[in-house]
Amino acid sequence: MLAVEMKGINKTFGLVKANQDVHFCLEQGEIHALLGENGAGKTTLMRILYGLYKADDGEIFINGQKVAISSPKEAIGAGVGMVTQHFTLVPTLTVAENIVLGYTNGLLLSHKDIEKSVADASEKYGVDVDPSAIVKNLSVGERQRVEILKALYRNARILIMDEPTAVLVPQEVDVLFESLTRLVKAGLSVIFISHKLIEVMAVCDRITVLRDGKVTSTVKKSDTNQIELAKMMVGRETFGIKRQPSKTIGKAIYELSGITLEGKHGRKILDGISFSVATGEILGIAGVSGNGQGELTHVLTGLMKPTSGSIKIEGKEISHLSPGEISDAGVGRTPEDRHEGTIGDLTVSENLALENLADFTKNGFVDQKKINESAKEKIKEFQIKASPNDQLRKLSGGNMQKVVLARALSRKPKVLIASQPTRGLDVGATEYVRKRLLEEKEHGTAIVLLSEDLDEVLALADRIAVIYEGCIKGIVPAAEATPEKIGLLMAGAG
Amino acid sequence: MVKFKIERAAAPFWTKTLIPIVAVLVTFLITSILIVIAKANPFAAYYHLLIEPLSSRFSLLEVLVKSTPLILTGIAVAVAFTSGYFNIGAEGQLYAGAIAAAWVGSTFVNLPAIVVIPLMMVLGFLAGIVWALIPALLKIKLKVDEVVTTLLMNSIMVYVVSWLLNGIWRNPETGAQQSPEFFEAARYVKLAARSRLHLGLIVALVVVAIVYVLIKKTPLGLKMRAIGASKVGAQFAGINVNRTMLIAALVSGGIAGLAGVGEIAGIHYHLINELSNGYGYTGIIAATLGGLNPIGVLVAALFIGLIGTGSLNVSMALRVPVYLGDIVQSTLLLVTLAMLLLQNYRIKRI
Numbered sequence: 144m145l146a147v148e149m150k151g152i153n154k155t156f157g158l159v160k161a162n163q164d165v166h167f168c169l170e171q172g173e174i175h176a177l178l179g180e181n182g183a184g185k186t187t188l189m190r191i192l193y194g195l196y197k198a199d200d201g202e203i204f205i206n207g208q209k210v211a212i213s214s215p216k217e218a219i220g221a222g223v224g225m226v227t228q229h230f231t232l233v234p235t236l237t238v239a240e241n242i243v244l245g246y247t248n249g250l251l252l253s254h255k256d257i258e259k260s261v262a263d264a265s266e267k268y269g270v271d272v273d274p275s276a277i278v279k280n281l282s283v284g285e286r287q288r289v290e291i292l293k294a295l296y297r298n299a300r301i302l303i304m305d306e307p308t309a310v311l312v313p314q315e316v317d318v319l320f321e322s323l324t325r326l327v328k329a330g331l332s333v334i335f336i337s338h339k340l341i342e343v344m345a346v347c348d349r350i351t352v353l354r355d356g357k358v359t360s361t362v363k364k365s366d367t368n369q370i371e372l373a374k375m376m377v378g379r380e381t382f383g384i385k386r387q388p389s390k391t392i393g394k395a396i397y398e399l400s401g402i403t404l405e406g407k408h409g410r411k412i413l414d415g416i417s418f419s420v421a422t423g424e425i426l427g428i429a430g431v432s433g434n435g436q437g438e439l440t441h442v443l444t445g446l447m448k449p450t451s452g453s454i455k456i457e458g459k460e461i462s463h464l465s466p467g468e469i470s471d472a473g474v475g476r477t478p479e480d481r482h483e484g485t486i487g488d489l490t491v492s493e494n495l496a497l498e499n500l501a502d503f504t505k506n507g508f509v510d511q512k513k514i515n516e517s518a519k520e521k522i523k524e525f526q527i528k529a530s531p532n533d534q535l536r537k538l539s540g541g542n543m544q545k546v547v548l549a550r551a552l553s554r555k556p557k558v559l560i561a562s563q564p565t566r567g568l569d570v571g572a573t574e575y576v577r578k579r580l581l582e583e584k585e586h587g588t589a590i591v592l593l594s595e596d597l598d599e600v601l602a603l604a605d606r607i608a609v610i611y612e613g614c615i616k617g618i619v620p621a622a623e624a625t626p627e628k629i630g631l632l633m634a635g636a637g
Numbered sequence: 638m639v640k641f642k643i644e645r646a647a648a649p650f651w652t653k654t655l656i657p658i659v660a661v662l663v664t665f666l667i668t669s670i671l672i673v674i675a676k677a678n679p680f681a682a683y684y685h686l687l688i689e690p691l692s693s694r695f696s697l698l699e700v701l702v703k704s705t706p707l708i709l710t711g712i713a714v715a716v717a718f719t720s721g722y723f724n725i726g727a728e729g730q731l732y733a734g735a736i737a738a739a740w741v742g743s744t745f746v747n748l749p750a751i752v753v754i755p756l757m758m759v760l761g762f763l764a765g766i767v768w769a770l771i772p773a774l775l776k777i778k779l780k781v782d783e784v785v786t787t788l789l790m791n792s793i794m795v796y797v798v799s800w801l802l803n804g805i806w807r808n809p810e811t812g813a814q815q816s817p818e819f820f821e822a823a824r825y826v827k828l829a830a831r832s833r834l835h836l837g838l839i840v841a842l843v844v845v846a847i848v849y850v851l852i853k854k855t856p857l858g859l860k861m862r863a864i865g866a867s868k869v870g871a872q873f874a875g876i877n878v879n880r881t882m883l884i885a886a887l888v889s890g891g892i893a894g895l896a897g898v899g900e901i902a903g904i905h906y907h908l909i910n911e912l913s914n915g916y917g918y919t920g921i922i923a924a925t926l927g928g929l930n931p932i933g934v935l936v937a938a939l940f941i942g943l944i945g946t947g948s949l950n951v952s953m954a955l956r957v958p959v960y961l962g963d964i965v966q967s968t969l970l971l972v973t974l975a976m977l978l979l980q981n982y983r984i985k986r987i
Contacts, residue, residue, distance in 0.1 A: 446872065467875025476873070484873040488866035489859075497863060497874040500856045508854050537647070550874075 224294025427604025710920025728917025734894025765894020
């Protein structure tokens with residue numbers, strides 16, 4: 144009997160078909176990987192199983208019985224537990240208190256009883272935790288163990304783990320795999336969401352590959368290999384389009400060397416990133432989200448300073464400069480999140496002028512006329528559907544992104560850091576932004592394109608760098624990009 | 638059964654002008670209940686509260702006198718809040734300015750008014766800055782919450798003033814806790830005969846004008862509005878958030894210091910423990926009611942001054958407790974805050 148069977152699952156968010164007619168089965172006592180890149184639909188599918196979302200169509204069977212799960216509480220009742228990337232523990236409480244939180248049947252238990260209960264569970268399941276430890280003193284790996292025990296304490300027979308190794312150091316990963324294997328032998332069934340081929344091949348029994356909301360295929364580990372999986376994960380027609388080598392590419396003008404960013408406990412969020420970009424070239428940085436793109440963007444745009452390494456534009460070191468100084472040095476930047484990188488309460492013209500106020504100041508006062516005229520020019524040039532005095536927050540996503548782009552380009556930068564430039568935009572706005580980026584390239588601007596949309600990178604980049612676990616795993620010229628090469632790099636196996 | 642759903646939606650443009658008016662009406666509705674419980678006629682109460690103070694020359698001038706410190710503390714708070722720096726310490730900064738003024742006003746006996754008055758204002762402004770400096774630096778360097786630190790500085794100042802007035806500034810003859818009397822030249826000139834109206838009002842109005850121009854028309858003002866609206870967005874655009882916030886915090890302290898100078902040099906002529914009747918805190922109310930716009934703050938401060946004067950009338954005429962004024966003020970603030978929040982939601986039938 145199958146532990147979980149999901150049949151014909153459909154889920155649409157607005158215009159996006161997150162899951163299309165997905166069939167997924169989990170056998171008893173297996174570790175089953177859900178493999179796919181960003182937006183494939185893995186997390187959506189599991190959120191449906193866990194009751195966070197409700198599927199538009201489809202049926203779910205648990206242990207052969209049809210169930211209708213409309214909340215995590217019901218999912219837990221049906222024996223499904225989930226450990227997410229962002230832990231839901233209360234840092235100021237102890238391990239034992241966290242584990243019994245919401246599950247004490249309304250009785251007031253003493254600390255001793257709670258801790259004994261948790262210690263018993265810890266022994267029973269072989270998941271090693273210290274019931275009296277305070278959560279905020281625990282390492283990430285230890286916290287994850289608490290989350291796992293929390294699920295088991297609620298009698299989960301099916302455990303969903305969403306990108307569990309994203310926050311672990313290698314030693315902790317080994318401990319995790321060892322625990323999972325042991326638990327599975329004792330009767331647990333595990334769904335393991337991941338994009339990391341090495342891990343998937345190491346610990347999983349079967350693999351289901353999702354792409355664009357659909358199931359590409361479900362295979363047994365023994366029947367496949369990394370190359371095949373990589374192809375299944377990222378194969379698409381866009382790989383087939385042959386690109387002409389670009390005539391605009393000149394000399395290297397922007398160079399990163401050994402950029403490293405250390406986080407808590409010495410964990411390397413970015414590890415020795417090095418690449419260079421030439422004038423008239425677009426270097427695309429692809430990768431599954433969560434591998435350091437966000438942090439790399441923050442370092443390139445000046446919001447974070449790297450722990451070590453250098454960034455040079457035309458030989459001038461800029462890695463430790465503030466965002467304003469980086470802009471002065473000739474680097475145009477678009478923010479990863481346009482809502483964070485702009486000021487909604489200010490007007491369109493004020494936002495456009497904010498980066499180089501000095502140009503718009505006359506006799507110590509703001510030259511409102513000049514700001515408005517400049518804004519009108521940009522509005523015309525970038526086809527922004529707004530007037531200069533509109534509050535920025537009132538603009539649609541596409542128009543806001545155009546403002547962001549207009550501002551980044553307003554100082555005629557030599558280098559442009561374009562971060563997730565078309566995220567959340569409709570087809571028209573997306574086309575405009577991409578066209579604009581290509582135009583800038585033609586004019587000799589060196590562009591670093593960070594995008595979680597592989598199609599976008601394939602369409603625009605001259606060379607494709609793949610980021611994985613904070614490192615650049617490889618840089619491939621666009622003409623040589625194949626699903627195997629890129630997929631393997633993105634999944635850590637290149 | 639009819640079901641309702643509450644959802645977020647952008648506030649329509651007409652709410653901005655309507656909110657103050659509706660807030661006032663709702664406030665009066667609520668406080669009417671209390672007035673009725675106190676066995677008085679609400680309409681009579683509001684007449685005494687709002688209309689009567691404006692009906693005689695003396696009374697009108699008193700309203701202006703009461704409003705003067707509030708205009709300054711209101712502007713001080715508005716400048717800080719606009720930049721996202723929540724300065725709750727205007728009260729202490731006010732006293733800091735008063736202390737500086739008290740020193741100047743009793744020491745430099747031989748200087749003419751034309752030197753001493755500006756000197757007093759400059760030192761008062763600087764004293765306010767000094768008192769605002771520590772919380773500002775703690776916020777910028779160590780991210781310590783300024784609400785807590787500025788508030789605590791107020792408590793410290795209470796004791797500093799008490800220490801001064803018990804020690805070096807205790808009147809040697811009478812033993813009274815007051816600093817030496819200001820000499821003539823150091824006193825703010827009176828603006829109108831037979832009233833308490835003094836130069837402080839002119840100072841306040843000039844500050845309103847300066848701050849208005851600063852916030853709306855200078856690059857620094859734009860930067861302050863930017864960091865107040867979105868620290869990350871401002872940082873991304875290259876604005877030095879820490880420096881701008883520091884300037885805002887210190888200017889705020891300085892303006893509050895000027896409020897203290899005004900009360901001492903315009904009304905009391907010596908430092909006393911009860912120089913301020915919570916003007917620093919009331920300034921927060923004025924700033925919020927005025928929507929952080931300098932002109933709005935001016936109007937709000939005048940309104941609060943009006944209510945403050947009127948509540949004495951009400952209590953005398955109708956035997957309603959004099960706290961009515963405070964209650965109206967606080968209710969108005971709460972209602973305004975509630976409306977500012979609620980304007981972003983709609984109730985829909987489903």
